[in-house]
Amino acid sequence: MARKNKKARQEELQTVIASNPFITDEALARSFQVSVQTVRLDRLELSIPEHRERIKHVAKERLDEVKALPLEEVIGEVIDLHLDHEAISMLEITEDHVFSRNGIARGHYLFAQANSLAVAVINDELALTMRSSLEFNRQVLLGERIIAKAVVTKKTERKTYVTVTSRVQGEEVFQGDFVMYRSHAASVNE
Numbered sequence: 001m002a003r004k005n006k007k008a009r010q011e012e013l014q015t016v017i018a019s020n021p022f023i024t025d026e027a028l029a030r031s032f033q034v035s036v037q038t039v040r041l042d043r044l045e046l047s048i049p050e051h052r053e054r055i056k057h058v059a060k061e062r063l064d065e066v067k068a069l070p071l072e073e074v075i076g077e078v079i080d081l082h083l084d085h086e087a088i089s090m091l092e093i094t095e096d097h098v099f100s101r102n103g104i105a106r107g108h109y110l111f112a113q114a115n116s117l118a119v120a121v122i123n124d125e126l127a128l129t130m131r132s133s134l135e136f137n138r139q140v141l142l143g144e145r146i147i148a149k150a151v152v153t154k155k156t157e158r159k160t161y162v163t164v165t166s167r168v169q170g171e172e173v174f175q176g177d178f179v180m181y182r183s184h185a186a187s188v189n190e
Contacts, residue, residue, distance in 0.1 A: 003032075003033055003034070004032070006042075009032055009034070009042065010042050010045065010046055012032075013028065013032070013039070013042050013043070013046070013048075014046060014048070016028065016031070017043075017048055017054070021054040022051075022054070022079070022090075023051075024051050025039045025040055025043070025050070025051060073116065074089060074116045074117060074119075074120050075089075075091065075109065075112040075113040075115075075116045075117075076089035076090055076091035076113045076116075076117070076146070076148065077089060077090050077091070078117070078120060079147075081120065081121065082121075083121065083122070083123035084121065084122065084123040084152055084155070084160070085121070085151075085152055086121065086149065086150060086151045086152065087117050087120055087121040087149070087150045088117075088147065088148065088149050088150075089113060089116075089117050089120075089147075089148050090145060090146065090147050090148075091109070091113045091145070091146045091148070092143075092145050093105045093109070093140055093141065093142055093143060093144050093145070093146065094142070095142060097109045097142075098141070098142045103141055103142040104139045104140070104141060104142075105139070105140040105141065105142070105144075107136060110136065110140060110146065110166060110173070110174045111132075111134065111174075111176070113146060113148050113166065114134075114148055114150070114164035114166060114174060114176045114178075115129055115132065115164075115176070115178065117148050117150040117164055118150050118162040118164055118176070118178040118180055119180065120150075121150045121152060121162060122160055122162075122180055122182060124182040124183055124184050125183060125184070126182065126183035126184075127160070127180050127181065127182055127183075128180065128181045129178055129179075129180060129181075130159065130179045130180065130181045131178070131179040132176055132177065132178045132179070133176065133177045134174070134175070134176045135174070135175045135176070136173070136174055137172050137173050137174060137175070138171070138173050139173075140168060140173050140174075144168045144169075145168065145169075146166050146167070146168055146173065146174075147166065147167050147168075148164055148165070148166040148167075148174075149164065149165050149166075149167075150162050150163070150164045151163050151164075151165075157185045158181060158182055158185055159179055159180065159181060159182070160179075160180045160182060161177070161178070161179055161180070162177075162178045162180055163175070163176070163177050163178075164176045164177075164178065
């Protein structure tokens with residue numbers, strides 16, 4: 001792909017970000033074959049906020065009211081939430097999350113992201129984890145971004161079954177099946 005002139009690049013940059021607000025400056029730089037700094041300067045000229053601010057803005061537009069726990073208690077940033085159906089969160093792995101000697105994320109952070117998302121997706125004031133079955137598929141490293149998706153797979157009177165799949169750049173790194181207890185009986189036909 002040949003480099004575009006600045007005006008054409010900025011027009012395409014606006015289109016790409018509008019269609020995918022979660023795209024990073026690094027991915028944009030690779031796509032446009034320019035430096036990350038060039039992408040940042042283009043965004044500034046176009047008054048496009050940085051990645052984290054775009055995510056927060058999109059999340060505020062899409063989030064239903066979380067009932068089972070305060071949103072700030074969910075591990076990772078909730079990107080999308082449809083109560084009793086599905087939810088998505090993102091967690092950037094920082095030095096606080098990894099073993100210092102090898103840069104590998106501690107497993108309890110992957111579990112905490114998945115478990116708190118399984119709680120957040122429940123449409124009830126109280127949701128508790130009754131049982132979970134976990135599978136770690138590969139190590140997650142410092143600097144990687146985990147996207148977790150929770151899907152409600154079944155509901156009974158007081159239980160909700162949730163599967164959470166966590167991915168890094170599309171590769172599955174973790175899966176958890178959670179049985180969640182709800183304080184209020186739900187209609188199974190909801």
